[in-house]
Amino acid sequence: MATVPVAEGVFTFPSDDPQLIGSRCADCGMVTFPAQGSCPRCGSTGMEEHLLARRGSLWAWTTQSFPPPPPYAGPAGKDFVPFGVGYVVLGDEVKVEARLTEHDPEKLAHGMEVELVLVPFRTDDDGNEVVTFAFRPAAPGPHAAHQRGRQ
Amino acid sequence: MDVAIVGVGLHPFGRFGDTTAIEMGAVAIRKALADAGVEWKDIEFAFAGSYEVDNPDAVVALMGLTGIPFTDVYNGCATAASALTLAANTIRLGESRLGIAVGMDKHPPGAFGADPRLYACPEWYGDVGQFVTTKFFGMKINKYMHDHGISERTLARAAAKNYRNGSLNENAFRRKPLSEDEILGSPYLNYPLTQYMFCSPDEGAAAVILCPAEDAHKYTSTPIYLRATTVRTRRLGAFEVHHPWLPIEETVGPTVDASRAAYEMAGIGPDDVDVIQLQDTDAGAEIIHLAENGFCADGDQEQLYADGATEIDGPLPVNTDGGLIANGEPVGASGLRQIHEIVLQLRGQAGDRQVPGDPRVGYTQLYGAPGTAGVSILTR
Ligand SMILES: [Zn+2]
Numbered sequence: 001m002a003t004v005p006v007a008e009g010v011f012t013f014p015s016d017d018p019q020l021i022g023s024r025c026a027d028c029g030m031v032t033f034p035a036q037g038s039c040p041r042c043g044s045t046g047m048e049e050h051l052l053a054r055r056g057s058l059w060a061w062t063t064q065s066f067p068p069p070p071p072y073a074g075p076a077g078k079d080f081v082p083f084g085v086g087y088v089v090l091g092d093e094v095k096v097e098a099r100l101t102e103h104d105p106e107k108l109a110h111g112m113e114v115e116l117v118l119v120p121f122r123t124d125d126d127g128n129e130v131v132t133f134a135f136r137p138a139a140p141g142p143h144a145a146h147q148r149g150r151q
Numbered sequence: 152m153d154v155a156i157v158g159v160g161l162h163p164f165g166r167f168g169d170t171t172a173i174e175m176g177a178v179a180i181r182k183a184l185a186d187a188g189v190e191w192k193d194i195e196f197a198f199a200g201s202y203e204v205d206n207p208d209a210v211v212a213l214m215g216l217t218g219i220p221f222t223d224v225y226n227g228c229a230t231a232a233s234a235l236t237l238a239a240n241t242i243r244l245g246e247s248r249l250g251i252a253v254g255m256d257k258h259p260p261g262a263f264g265a266d267p268r269l270y271a272c273p274e275w276y277g278d279v280g281q282f283v284t285t286k287f288f289g290m291k292i293n294k295y296m297h298d299h300g301i302s303e304r305t306l307a308r309a310a311a312k313n314y315r316n317g318s319l320n321e322n323a324f325r326r327k328p329l330s331e332d333e334i335l336g337s338p339y340l341n342y343p344l345t346q347y348m349f350c351s352p353d354e355g356a357a358a359v360i361l362c363p364a365e366d367a368h369k370y371t372s373t374p375i376y377l378r379a380t381t382v383r384t385r386r387l388g389a390f391e392v393h394h395p396w397l398p399i400e401e402t403v404g405p406t407v408d409a410s411r412a413a414y415e416m417a418g419i420g421p422d423d424v425d426v427i428q429l430q431d432t433d434a435g436a437e438i439i440h441l442a443e444n445g446f447c448a449d450g451d452q453e454q455l456y457a458d459g460a461t462e463i464d465g466p467l468p469v470n471t472d473g474g475l476i477a478n479g480e481p482v483g484a485s486g487l488r489q490i491h492e493i494v495l496q497l498r499g500q501a502g503d504r505q506v507p508g509d510p511r512v513g514y515t516q517l518y519g520a521p522g523t524a525g526v527s528i529l530t531r
Binding site: 022061062070087096 | 266279280282286293294339340341344390395396397398399
């Protein structure tokens with residue numbers, strides 16, 4: 001049994017410090033995730049591969065408390081484990097939507113600092129462990145001063 | 152050229168066993184024809200909207216094969232707004248003098264599943280469980296509540312109001328009032344949205360007959376004039392459904408763009424509107440849309456809902472027929488249900504749920520994946 005990424009070209013793999021693989025427009029600087037062949041701001045086809053920051057802040061979030069309908073391929077039924085979902089601002093370049101390792105609303109807050117991790121997600125038909133990317137709460141850095149309270 | 156609505160018809164929304172979407176469409180058309188006092192052979196053109204039915208124009212098999220130009224439209228949750236806009240524009244072209252827009256759908260239960268690649272999203276986005284519309288609505292209202300001081304109680308007030316209004320509507324899917332505490336006590340689906348704060352896909356049909364304003368009195372003593380219909384899609388930086396990423400730059404959503412364009416087209420402002428239909432896919436969406444359509448400032452909703460301002464007898468009556476929360480969402484028909492309700496309200500024919508004070512101006516807004524909005528403004 002091997003460990004395989006959920007798809008090629010989404011994050012660096014294997015890697016001790018995985019990074020999401022985005023793209024950057026050579027003409028206007030627009031950063032996208034995942035990488036795409038043309039720019040949604042200026043229409044240029046001059047997109048270059050661009051690795052994204054591993055830490056960022058949580059811009060918006062919710063929880064996924066029921067198993068999504070197909071084409072969701074993860075554990076369903078009694079094996080389903082709720083997860084968080086959010087947009088994370090990375091490097092002041094892009095907001096990436098991702099699973100969050102935390103799904104307890106009491107432990108999630110707008111603006112909190114999070115970091116990229118790879119997490120086991122499912123087992124494929126060949127018995128391989130499929131990993132995907134997620135963000136987990138990170139210890140605040142020395143310059144981070146975020147509101148953690150909710151109203 | 153001004154366009155008038157001279158007939159409306161609705162097949163109830165809900166669950167109807169083996170009845171097909173096409174059959175429901177035919178029922179809605181017959182009711183609209185009767186309302187306008189015309190026959191199917193008088194109809195010169197048609198637009199039909201559906202998600203589940205590839206060719207809703209097949210309804211001619213039940214209505215009569217008259218050979219008219221009949222165009223099928225699909226534009227996500229804004230399908231009905233698109234069908235109505237195209238029908239109105241066909242009248243404005245001046246070549247046809249009586250046309251119909253019809254919407255029909257019959258969805259299987261549960262959240263919509265689809266191939267993310269059809270929405271310009273990568274395949275893995277669905278695999279990992281992020282291609283889910285409801286979680287977008289959870290994120291959007293959660294952030295909105297954080298930014299503008301809206302409480303979960305206000306979400307429950309919006310949902311309870313729509314169930315209550317639905318209980319007054321014989322065509323609604325959900326006709327049982329639910330208390331705010333029952334709504335808050337149901338399980339979270341996507342925090343902070345609970346099960347009873349969401350609408351469900353269901354079944355139904357609606358139809359609207361249009362003609363040039365100058366012809367309207369041939370058909371009815373109570374024509375309703377379509378002052379504006381607009382459809383807009385998201386611009387770069389809007390916070391929209393089915394987007395694996397967003398840019399740093401931020402802008403307003405397509406509802407704001409469609410709304411501003413509609414007010415300008417109609418020469419009417421939000422202060423002039425007497426009765427409102429908003430897309431309440433969930434209770435949070437109604438609250439956000441109240442501000443996005445210019446009816447209040449961001450954050451004012453907390454007090455407005457507490458004061459009952461959005462009730463049928465309040466100054467901002469919203470979703471008087473129960474909205475999507477009580478009617479469910481047969482996608483192709485949902486926007487024409489909104490028009491049907493506004494027409495009844497402006498004619499003074501809305502019965503137990505009639506807005507008092509002789510309303511003169513009505514407003515409808517639709518919103519859906521992947522970031523499309525439609526707005527209509529109607530007057531007596
Ligand atoms: Zn560019």
